[in-house]
Amino acid sequence: MSMKMRALRIMLMIMLATLYGLSGVGDLARAEAEDSTPQIQRAAKVNTFNRLLKPPSERNLPPAEDGIHDPTSEGTYLLQSPREAFDSLPKSNSGNRVDWVKALEEKYIEPRFDRFDPEKKPMVFDLNIVREVKGSMPDVVYPHKQHTEWLDCSNCHPAIFIPQKGANQISMASILMGEMCGVCHGKVAFPVSECRKCHSQNKTAEAKN
Amino acid sequence: MLTNPEKKHLIASSVLFGILSVWLVLSSPVAAEYADVVLNKRAEKEGMRPVIFSHWFHRIRFRCKVCHSELAFKMRAGANEVTMADIIEGRFCGMCHNGEVAWSVENCDLCHSGKPGLESQIKGSHETGGPGIW
Amino acid sequence: MTRWFMILFAVLAFLSVSAPVPKAFAEEEPKAPPVLKPKKAGVESRLENVKRLLEVSSGADRVKASGNADAIAKREEAIAAMVLAEESFKSKDYKESNEFLGQATTLMFEAVRMVGTGNVSKEKKLDDYNRRAASVNILLEALERISTEKKSGREVETQKDAIEAKVALSKTLLEEEKIEEARRELDEAYELVKVSIEELRGGDTLIRSLEFATKEEEYDYEIDRNDTHRMLIDVLLKEKRKTESIDNMVSKFVTQSESLRKEAEAQAAKGDYETAIATLDRSTKELVRAIRSAGVYIPG
Incomplete structure (x- = not known):
């Protein structure tokens, strides 16, 4: 193995080790005093890390370990851990790993629609917009219903979408750049890697041709 | 026990490790919760930690519309000009964090809880390169 | 030199497995x-x-x-x-x-x-007002279109008149610098227009079919589809491409796709959109292959 490769590997290991052990930065002195485990054994533990997939243990970390909250601030430890909050909520494969739409539908959560009035209900609007797309990619179904559970018409109309047939040029590229659906999807709502959640209507046999 | 030269190495490596940790912490969005927002337009300039706003915590309690219509927060990270005086006087966060709807803001560290040096942005999602960030 | 790295690594490894996690704090219910x-x-x-x-x-x-x-x-x-x-x-x-x-x-x-004034600054209020007004106006336009489409008749006309009256009153109040009252009228108009649209459109499904007026328009669509898939490679495969064998395979398809895209662009430049569309389609298919080869099944 060349020196460059070795250095690269070590860099990688440092990164992995740091991910695991952010809170141990100040403990070097202790490490020196207690470190008596054979080196091979110690290395083995680090090497079980699979860098292709974030293991569940690294998701929804408590604030002090999430990489953005300051672990040296006492306030950080008073904040709720997402893992604990999500424990009872329906799961999904991306984002927070919570299926928020299902959580709302099945009343796992009951977020208020009005700042003061817990009884106020949203005006749910049941209108589906189907957008045909090319290829064997299923067509997009946009349900106003699930969206109006969370949002008001004015959140999207007209700043993001003009409520008129043919008036909105939507493209995946713009969504990926954070425009159109991408204002929320990929930031706070489920990310665009969940193709099937929007491209949900399979084409009929004749339409495929 | 470690020999003398080994101790020297250890010290050197500790220093390197420290530098790397800082670099990594500042540069890596690794574990931040999806949709967490860092607000640091003013905070650090004025000597406070950046503010971390957790979407997940708030959406369990309120629908998007409450903050993004009633409280008139624009749906773009960085698009809202919020000062501490605003909040104390009951605007923006202060519309709820006033001891009535939610706890009042006497404990600074609950919101000013971010690591120093963080940039204002929304965390945890795929990197969008476009104007959607601002 | 080697020993230096080994020691460094040993320390790191130890730190990583022994790092204390503040469990008791972290799981405390606030x-x-x-x-x-x-x-x-x-x-x-x-x-x-x-x-x-x-x-x-x-x-x-x-x-x-x-x-x-x-x-x-x-x-x-x-x-x-x-x-x-x-x-x-x-x-x-x-x-x-x-x-x-x-x-x-x-x-x-x-x-x-x-x-403090206890109030939002005038500029912000005005900004919020204008955004809400834009919503009301665009929804009113939509209501008119829907009403024509559905031949809804008198009842909706009456509703529309009431909404328009509120919007007009709101405008007058704004001119008189009574921004709070203006906003209140506007919000009422907003609630009414929402209800009217819901009554007419609730339960509907609208289909935006894929039709192109010209071949050039279809070509633009294909360019966008191609860009999209190229971006998806970055979004979906960033982690997976860290594995050399996967990265090699993905790169092979991507290179293939890029050369087809260039070909298509050249064809389009000559005005041959029909061929360009077919070439772009092939280019996009290569990108779909790249994504699938890395183990992410996407429809295409």
């Missing part, structure tokens, strides 16, 4: 409001924070510049409480220090509220 336990470090940090609140915060600036004697006196009271907090801190009574800090904060908040 009561509202979460209370800071008066421990030394916490109180020290709060002292710093409260000092900033009293001296340099936007609120402090506002009080200092206000010329409002009551507010300035309130701030002085807050500063006095903070001095007491500092003294308690020095004599290691963190509980008491924390209590004084609480008082200082509350007093300072009162001072800020005394000089």
Whole structure:
């Protein structure tokens, strides 16, 4: 193995080790005093890390370990851990790993629609917009219903979408750049890697041709 | 026990490790919760930690519309000009964090809880390169 | 040199497996409001924070510049409480220090509220008004279209008239600088237009079919589809491409796709959109292959 490769590997290991052990930065002195485990054994533990997939243990970390909250601030430890909050909520494969739409539908959560009035209900609007797309990619179904559970018409109309047939040029590229659906999807709502959640209507046999 | 030269190495490596940790912490969005927002337009300039706003915590309690219509927060990270005086006087966060709807803001560290040096942005999602960030 | 790295690695490995996780803290349910336990470090940090609140915060600036004697006196009271907090801190009574800090904060908040308008700035109000007005107008237009489409007749006409009357009144109020009243009328109009649209459109499904007026338009669509898939490679495969064998395979397809795309662009430049569309389609298919080869099944 060349020196460059070795250095690269070590860099990688440092990164992995740091991910695991952010809170141990100040403990070097202790490490020196207690470190008596054979080196091979110690290395083995680090090497079980699979860098292709974030293991569940690294998701929804408590604030002090999430990489953005300051672990040296006492306030950080008073904040709720997402893992604990999500424990009872329906799961999904991306984002927070919570299926928020299902959580709302099945009343796992009951977020208020009005700042003061817990009884106020949203005006749910049941209108589906189907957008045909090319290829064997299923067509997009946009349900106003699930969206109006969370949002008001004015959140999207007209700043993001003009409520008129043919008036909105939507493209995946713009969504990926954070425009159109991408204002929320990929930031706070489920990310665009969940193709099937929007491209949900399979084409009929004749339409495929 | 470690020999003398080994101790020297250890010290050197500790220093390197420290530098790397800082670099990594500042540069890596690794574990931040999806949709967490860092607000640091003013905070650090004025000597406070950046503010971390957790979407997940708030959406369990309120629908998007409450903050993004009633409280008139624009749906773009960085698009809202919020000062501490605003909040104390009951605007923006202060519309709820006033001891009535939610706890009042006497404990600074609950919101000013971010690591120093963080940039204002929304965390945890795929990197969008476009104007959607601002 | 090798030993240097080994030791470094050993230390790191040890740190990573032995790093203490503050479990007890992390899993503590925050009561509202979460209370800071008066421990030394916490109180020290709060002292710093409260000092900033009293001296340099936007609120402090506002009080200092206000010329409002009551507010300035309130701030002085807050500063006095903070001095007491500092003294308690020095004599290691963190509980008491924390209590004084609480008082200082509350007093300072009162001072800020005394000089504040308690209102959102006029510009922001106007901005919010304009955005809401844009919503009402666009929804009114939509209501008109839907009403024509559905031949809904008198009832909707009456609703529309009522909404338009409210919008007009709101405009007049705004011109008279009565922005709050103007907003109230506008919000009522907004609620009405929402209900009217829901009554007409609720339960519907609208289909936006894929039709192209010209081949050039279809070509633009294909370019976008191609861009999209190229971007998806970055979004979906960023992690997976760290594995060399996967990366090689993905790169092969991507290169293939890029050369087809160039070909298509050249064909389009000559005005041969029909061929260009077919070539682009092939280019996009290569990108789909790239994504699938890395184990992410996407339809295409």
